[in-house]
Amino acid sequence: SMDGKGRWMDNVFIERLWWSVKYQDVYLKAYGSIAEARNGLREYFEFYNRRRHQSLDRRTPDDVYWNTLPPREVAA
Secondary structure, eight states, X not given: OOSSTXXXXXXXXXXXXXXXXXXXXXXXHOOSSHHHHHHHHHHHHHHHHHSOXXXXXXXXXXXXXXXXXXXXXXXX
């Protein structure tokens, strides 16, 4: 959304993701039902999050996310 100064930057990443979803999956497969679309999109997002991305220095989104979380304290 563009509800504050600098907020447009937040939207850039989401817009790029949806472009990828549409052009690399939805438009190519033309799903015939909601159930088919759900399953296909689930598979696409699993693929997307596990493939290496040039913009992430050839790391996967899963790797970047899980390795940048703050460490959790373990109860004794």
